[in-house]
Amino acid sequence: MRQEMEEEKLRAVYYARCSTEEENQKDALVRQAAEAEEAIRARGWRLVDAYVESRSGTSRKGRWEYNRLYEDLEQNRFDVVVIKSQDRLMRNTRDWYLFADRLNCAGKRLYFYLENTFYSPEDALLTGIKAILAEEYSRELSKKMNLAHQKRQQNNGKPVLTSKSYGYRRTAGGAIEIIPEEAAVKHRMYELCADGLGGRKIAAVLAAEGVRSRAGKPFSGTDIIRMVRNPMNKGTVVMNRKHYDFNTGKTLPTPPGGQYVYAGKIPAIVSEELWIAANRAADERLCRKKVGKSVQT
Structure with a gap:
């Protein structure tokens, strides 16, 4: 009972991300944010901030919201980070371990609302495998996109004109x-x-x-x-x-x-x-x- 009361007082933030390729899914990022907010309300937590962006998850470069979240982990601004799934946070194995380490050192919690479960250091092997699979998925997707682009160019595609x-x-x-x-x-x-x-x-x-x-x-x-x-x-x-x-x-x-x-x-x-x-x-x-x-x- 006491644990439930303490959980209700948790200050929560959520991170939502879609890559530029996934933006073709209509309102995907809006839905993801709405789902995260609903998950926070359902558990009685208090929403204090949101980190939302449309960027690739293969690295931290250019991901201003993710980097802001990463820095905020060491601040006393929230207690739990809510995400849809691990691959929404990143598709890079090294970055996953760095995030998990900072999360644990800061005493914060990570909640996956799609699985209705919290991350635990005991799950390091499983989450590490997931990170590797997510990274491999991105690598294969990158290869397919490069190949598709190459075929379009090979088939006498349309020249690109820029502002320059x-x-x-x-x-x-x-x-x-x-x-x-x-x-x-x-x-x-x-x-x-x-x-x-x-x-x-x-x-x-x-x-x-x-x-x-x-x-x-x-x-x-x-x-x-x-x-x-x-x-x-x-x-x-x-x-x-x-x-x-x-x-x-x-x-x-x-x-x-x-x-x-x-x-x-x-x-x-x-x-x-x-x-x-x-x-x-x-x-x-x-x-x-x-x-x-x-x-x-």
Whole structure:
């Protein structure tokens, strides 16, 4: 009886998470939060905070709410953490053990409302196995997503245009067309580069002429060289250039053998000849710079 009275006084928080892939399930995150709140009410606990986010559970990176919860474990703000299941908390074995250790050291409790049970250190082996299985599930899911993306790119998929795709825009019908005013600026960048000017000097010339980016700022030398290097400007689209690596948690460049090159995929801003001339000049400048540094050392 006394234990029940003490439990009713518990200060509870809940953590709810759906990854970006799972957001396709309509209102999944909203339902998860509502279920957690109902579980807290059903046990007579007092809800004091909620940690809700839409992020992948494969690492702590970028998970602001999880990291806030992790730090709050050492504060005297709550007594019990409520979650739907272990894989909602994370899909990473190492992070699970770190969380469980901090939870135990702080004297907090962890309640899985789907199983209607509390975590116990005695369950370390079982929960460790669950963490491994959750991590393997995420690894396999990552492989499938990479493969699906690769197949779309291999099958002559639609080129991606971002806000940084200066000189181009996508029409209402989905086609890619040139923006004449921006294309003229890009063409000038290539001409100046082919004439032997480096990125910073080209940037200075354009700034003096009053040329600005879409954001209304002068172009940097880095911006200019990046655009000069991009084969898209000669109408060639390179697909599957990057892929997500589950083991490192980073987006990495795809080796050339795994990339798909489509010439004439979009309208060209510069000719093949001008593109080659500008890039050859940029290569020569880079080579001279490296030689100069080696001589100095």
